Amino acid sequence: MDYLLHILIMIFIYTILGLSFNLILGYTGLIAMCHAAFFAIGAYTSALLGINWGVNFLWGILAGMVLTGLVSLLVAIPAIRVRDEYLIVTTLALLMIVYTILMNWIDLTRGAAGLSGIPRPAIWGYKIDTPSSFVPLLGAFALLCFLICWRIVHSPFGRVLRAIREDEIAAESLGKNVRAFKIWVFVAGGALAAIAGSLFAHYMTYISPANFTINDTILIFAIVIIGGVANAWGPVLGAVILVSVMEALRFLEISPVIVGFTRQIAYGLVLILFMCFRPHGFLGEFVTSAKKKEEKRGDFFTNNKNVWASAKEPRKIENLFQPANELGGLDTILRLDKVSKSFGGLKAVNGCTLDIKKGEILGLIGPNGAGKTTLFNVITGFYPPEDGSIKFMGKEITNLPAHRITNLGIARSFQDLRLFAHLTVLDNVLIACPRQSGENLFGNFFRFRRLAKEEKENRQKAMAYLEFVGLAQRADELAINLSYAEQKLLSLARLLATEAQLILLDEPASGLDPKVMEDLFPLVKNLVKYGKTICIVEHNMEVIRAMVDEIVFLNEGRVIARGSPEEIMRSPELAEIYFGV
Amino acid sequence: MELFGQLVINGLSLGSIYSLLGISWGLIFAVTRTFHFAHGATFVVAAYATYLGQQMVGHLILAALMGILGAIIFGLAIEKFLYQYLRRAFATPLVIFIAALGTLITVENFIAMGFGTDAKPLVGFPIKVIKIGRIGFNNLHVVMFGTAAILLVGLIWYLRHTKSGKALRAVISNPEMAEVIGIDVSKYFLLAFGLGSFLLAPAAVLVTIERGATPDLGHWAILYSFMPVIIGGIGSIPGAALAGIIIGLAESIGIWKISSQWQLGIAFIVLVIVLIIKPTGLFGFRVYRGKI
Numbered sequence: 001m002d003y004l005l006h007i008l009i010m011i012f013i014y015t016i017l018g019l020s021f022n023l024i025l026g027y028t029g030l031i032a033m034c035h036a037a038f039f040a041i042g043a044y045t046s047a048l049l050g051i052n053w054g055v056n057f058l059w060g061i062l063a064g065m066v067l068t069g070l071v072s073l074l075v076a077i078p079a080i081r082v083r084d085e086y087l088i089v090t091t092l093a094l095l096m097i098v099y100t101i102l103m104n105w106i107d108l109t110r111g112a113a114g115l116s117g118i119p120r121p122a123i124w125g126y127k128i129d130t131p132s133s134f135v136p137l138l139g140a141f142a143l144l145c146f147l148i149c150w151r152i153v154h155s156p157f158g159r160v161l162r163a164i165r166e167d168e169i170a171a172e173s174l175g176k177n178v179r180a181f182k183i184w185v186f187v188a189g190g191a192l193a194a195i196a197g198s199l200f201a202h203y204m205t206y207i208s209p210a211n212f213t214i215n216d217t218i219l220i221f222a223i224v225i226i227g228g229v230a231n232a233w234g235p236v237l238g239a240v241i242l243v244s245v246m247e248a249l250r251f252l253e254i255s256p257v258i259v260g261f262t263r264q265i266a267y268g269l270v271l272i273l274f275m276c277f278r279p280h281g282f283l284g285e286f287v288t289s290a291k292k293k294e295e296k297r298g299d300f301f302t303n304n305k306n307v308w309a310s311a312k313e314p315r316k317i318e319n320l321f322q323p324a325n326e327l328g329g330l331d332t333i334l335r336l337d338k339v340s341k342s343f344g345g346l347k348a349v350n351g352c353t354l355d356i357k358k359g360e361i362l363g364l365i366g367p368n369g370a371g372k373t374t375l376f377n378v379i380t381g382f383y384p385p386e387d388g389s390i391k392f393m394g395k396e397i398t399n400l401p402a403h404r405i406t407n408l409g410i411a412r413s414f415q416d417l418r419l420f421a422h423l424t425v426l427d428n429v430l431i432a433c434p435r436q437s438g439e440n441l442f443g444n445f446f447r448f449r450r451l452a453k454e455e456k457e458n459r460q461k462a463m464a465y466l467e468f469v470g471l472a473q474r475a476d477e478l479a480i481n482l483s484y485a486e487q488k489l490l491s492l493a494r495l496l497a498t499e500a501q502l503i504l505l506d507e508p509a510s511g512l513d514p515k516v517m518e519d520l521f522p523l524v525k526n527l528v529k530y531g532k533t534i535c536i537v538e539h540n541m542e543v544i545r546a547m548v549d550e551i552v553f554l555n556e557g558r559v560i561a562r563g564s565p566e567e568i569m570r571s572p573e574l575a576e577i578y579f580g581v
Numbered sequence: 582m583e584l585f586g587q588l589v590i591n592g593l594s595l596g597s598i599y600s601l602l603g604i605s606w607g608l609i610f611a612v613t614r615t616f617h618f619a620h621g622a623t624f625v626v627a628a629y630a631t632y633l634g635q636q637m638v639g640h641l642i643l644a645a646l647m648g649i650l651g652a653i654i655f656g657l658a659i660e661k662f663l664y665q666y667l668r669r670a671f672a673t674p675l676v677i678f679i680a681a682l683g684t685l686i687t688v689e690n691f692i693a694m695g696f697g698t699d700a701k702p703l704v705g706f707p708i709k710v711i712k713i714g715r716i717g718f719n720n721l722h723v724v725m726f727g728t729a730a731i732l733l734v735g736l737i738w739y740l741r742h743t744k745s746g747k748a749l750r751a752v753i754s755n756p757e758m759a760e761v762i763g764i765d766v767s768k769y770f771l772l773a774f775g776l777g778s779f780l781l782a783p784a785a786v787l788v789t790i791e792r793g794a795t796p797d798l799g800h801w802a803i804l805y806s807f808m809p810v811i812i813g814g815i816g817s818i819p820g821a822a823l824a825g826i827i828i829g830l831a832e833s834i835g836i837w838k839i840s841s842q843w844q845l846g847i848a849f850i851v852l853v854i855v856l857i858i859k860p861t862g863l864f865g866f867r868v869y870r871g872k873i
Contacts, residue, residue: 025675029673029675031675031678031679078852078853078856078857079856081856081857081860082856082860082861083860085616085674086811086856088616088618088678088807089804089807089808089811089852090849090852090853090856092800092803092804092807093804093808093845093848093849093852094849096800096801096804096845097845097846097849100842100843100845100846103842104840104842104843214686214800215686218682218686221679221682225679258694261690261691261693261694262690262694264686264687264689264690265686265687265690265691265694267683267686268682268683268684268685268686268687268688268690269683269687270683271679271680271682271683271686272663272680272683272684272687275667275672275676275677275679275680275683276663276666276667276670276680279672279676
């Protein structure tokens with residue numbers, strides 16, 4: 001009986017590890033090799049505090065979490081700042097360094113001999129020392145971690161994580177500080193793993209470095225992979241399966257050494273085979289949530305049906321867009337001064353000087369390679385310019401990161417749309433809503449009422465944007481299932497949801513049939529009435545003629561002409577450059 | 582001062598091994614953009630193939646050739662049967678990485694099961710101590726440095742002056758464009774894996790001569806394959822080689838003041854410093870953060 005309880009306890013511990021790793025690997029798509037090290041830091045911190053100073057295990061857990069959090073920052077910041085793959089290297093190094101410390105800092109960790117005599121946990125004087133009393137304790141902690149993870153991934157914070165996994169450039173362009181999100185989730189995952197470590201130490205009463213090798217990281221990988229990445233229940237299922245199999249192997253009549261290797265080979269093969277034949281694990285990402293969500297959303301919006309009756313109602317659009325706020329006397333919204341950006345020897349943008357006036361629709365045209373898209377990338381902060389300055393509403397934005405520029409009020413679309421393909425249409429728009437307090441990791445655990453209210457408002461707003469572009473009926477569809485024209489409309493809705501005042505559209509008409517264009521363009525033209533300024537890059541001259549107030553002609557990275565569409569199109573020299581005759 | 586000279590020489594020989602690891606992995610990564618975690622498995626396969634070869638034929642050179650051959654076959658097989666399959670199924674880099682990780686663990690443990698975890702030595706290398714003034718070092722150090730230098734120069738010559746080498750460079754700089762001008766990219770992926778595994782094998786043999794083969798050398802090797810590439814800058818072969826030497830020197834000279842168990846910590850600190858000061862690596866010219 002006690003043995004079965006022991007298995008249950010191990011399942012709880014590995015569930016916590018799996019849940020925390022799923023945040024990092026499953027939802028955010030970060031690869032970290034150091035989960036066993038986090039597990040170890042939690043275990044040793046709590047154990048040493050307990051042995052040396054008799055500290056209560058709850059304080060031990062807290063100390064382990066804090067220390068793990070700090071260590072995780074140390075490896076995450078230098079790596080994530082540059083490139084995600086670098087995290088593999090720094091975390092693998094961390095894993096090996098932690099192991100070395102455990103083995104060699106004999107005075108503290110007693111080296112390979114390990115720590116023994118770790119005190120059993122006690123709560124309010126009640127000592128927990130039998131398996132049957134450990135089960136409720138660990139069950140409670142596993143449940144707590146499950147709820148924390150559940151809360152995180154179902155919050156706006158979790159939504160951004162999934163968006164980052166789908167397309168981090170797009171997430172950045174919608175004003176999300178992608179690096180900060182990644183670092184926070186990494187720290188949170190590490191801190192949760194430390195809880196598992198402390199509990200493990202106090203349950204086993206003996207720990208040694210052998211418990212925390214790369215093999216344990218692999219086991220945690222396998223738990224997440226088998227269950228299904230980015231599924232809240234996945235790690236639970238994975239832990240149940242793998243811990244049971246691990247224990248079952250003990251009953252085979254083979255030497256424990258061979259069992260150890262067999263186990264590792266099994267985990268390795270699980271990883272390979274699942275990746276080849278079932279990369280989403282037993283439970284796919286949406287199996288558990290899709291249906292329930294639909295119901296919830298269904299009745300959620302039926303309540304509001306009378307409010308958002310039809311897309312044609314003008315009242316709604318006014319609600320959606322705040323009236324143009326007057327900036328006294330400042331009618332230039334964006335000013336570029338001698339901006340340059342080159343790639344290798346190619347000067348893509350070469351001393352470009354350009355003003356965009358508030359409330360106009362400006363067309364940006366020029367031959368292929370004139371630097372139009374590069375100019376967008378420079379304005380929105382994706383390519384920092386080498387030279388020159390960019391001012392938005394009088395504020396210098398030249399070297400700001402992309403997400404800050406979006407939050408100041410410049411948003412851009414992409415030629416290839418960059419939707420979050422495996423998120424729902426509604427989520428795609430919701431992500432773009434600015435200033436969501438639920439995007440703060442810790443904010444999600446306080447003031448639930450206010451968060452729920454804010455989320456409700458954002459949902460209504462997002463639905464309104466969807467109705468504005470005529471996609472409200474498809475809110476629960478995955479973005480990838482939409483037709484190309486619908487995806488294009490969705491990208492427009494997402495763009496508007498950022499509430500940016502200056503909107504940069506990169507070839508909005510390409511790939512659309514004339515019928516859709518007729519529907520779309522009045523919408524876009526109308527936006528100016530609500531205080532938006534629009535800049536369009538487009539090759540289709542019909543579109544340009546129909547939409548814009550003024551044209552800027554770009555060639556070889558600089559402005560060579562500016563004027564009304566008629567003037568520009570009449571000029572034979574420009575036609576020559578444009579068509580390359 | 583003698584101690585310092587001694588440490589520099591140790592550092593150079595250690596660094597030569599890191600350079601080989603770095604250029605072999607760096608070449609594969611630059612060409613295929615595959616985060617080839619199973620490179621560590623190739624390393625172990627080479628080490629144990631050499632050990633097995635020596636058990637069978639006895640002669641060290643022949644055994645080393647068997648080790649090299651084993652590494653090449655293993656590297657090609659991973660690319661052909663695992664990575665190509667996954668790429669055809671439109672697997673994300675994450676999926677490919679996890680499959681590679683599984684491969685490393687599987688191979689390491691199969692070998693541990695077959696050979697045990699004790700260090701398997703290679704015999705037949707007559708170690709002689711050479712003395713210059715009061716600095717003593719042995720001929721194995723010279724062989725390490727020489728092998729790394731020859732292979733590095735050979736690789737650079739090959740990439741600059743042969744037709745297939747130039748094609749490889751074309752794939753490194755732009756795979757789509759290479760495909761357009763008629764380069765069969767998947768063939769060059771195979772070539773990169775073969776070449777990378779070939780460059781790795783001598784390092785495996787030399788490490789085995791120095792300290793014997795153990796199954797867990799795999800993840801040691803993979804860690805020291807990444808680090809020179811990141812420090813040197815992705816896409817730069819000489820950068821990776823130089824970075825390998827730098828890590829070797831830093832670790833070796835670090836021993837002066839701290840115990841040798843903390844070598845990895847020194848390498849890690851070098852890595853973090855480079856990432857903070859020059860995120861593109863010493864010779865890197867681009868940081869690839871997804872295409873805009």
